[in-house]
Amino acid sequence: MDFKKHTINITLSIDNSVISKGSGLFFKGEKSNYLLSSKHSLCLNFNTCKNRVCDFCLAPVDNHSVSSDCIEFKTIDIYQSKSEDIALAKILTEDNSKHVVVKEYSTYDEEFQAWKGGTVDRLILKTPKRDKTKVQLDISSNINAHGDDKNDEVEGFSGSPVFINNHGDELLVGVLTDSCGINDISCVLLTNDIINELESYYEENIFKFKRKKIL
Structure with missing residues (x-):
């Protein structure tokens, strides 16, 4: 997909x-x-x-x-x-x-991504912490068309699918939900x-x- x-x-x-x-x-x-x-x-x-x-x-x-x-x-x-x-x-x-194909979350997956719907804005995410059905994601970079720093713009990403690229296949991991502090966002895993x-x-x-x- x-x-x-x-x-x-x-x-x-x-x-x-x-x-x-x-x-x-x-x-x-x-x-x-x-x-x-x-x-x-x-x-x-x-x-x-x-x-x-x-x-x-x-x-x-x-x-x-x-x-x-x-x-x-x-x-x-x-x-x-x-x-x-x-x-x-x-x-x-x-x-x-x-x-859509769902992949079970794994600590071996190093990089996650999320698009902001209808835009070219994309978050590159890392995984510092997991808590049961949620995982806390660190914004490694915010790729957008506005030149903003990675902390300055996450509005409109709520509900975005979080996915990984697995050898060319894009696989769904969860749904982006909340901002949980500076540079951190929360993802609900599709268990x-x-x-x-x-x-x-x-x-x-x-x-x-x-x-x-x-x-």
Whole structure:
């Protein structure tokens, strides 16, 4: 999969008033097309919420409030993970999409990447710390068209897919969620449990999964 092509910008708005902007991954499941992002990127209360603790929160969402400048689509349903800041929307679109392959996170993977939807902005990421289903990523560099330093611009990356390049194959690892300090951001890993949760809701094999080789 070409993650630059399939990472789109997301605009959340009501009555032409923009609530927030983020990113997401559009791709093809077994039967339907989907948009993967963070819950807070689709939350109607994003600007007024004081807690901003999204893992166990069921955000107020509206299918008609989600749009993108990259592709035209209609949102059919939005499912929110019960334990992580991840949301998966079923969408209708005439744009061609590809299947996505998920790779289990490994400490041997040294470099991760994330595109900002609809732009040429890209984060190069390292992995200093992991905590269960989340990994803290260090921004090694922020490649953008604006000449900003790596600490100065991460807005709009929320919901971006985090991926690795594995010998020419781009593989999904997780979803970028929060800024967790200067030069650090947080990624929710797509573990077996989260994949099973998402696929059970939609009753469809949505992701392809690259499993470890058994020697």
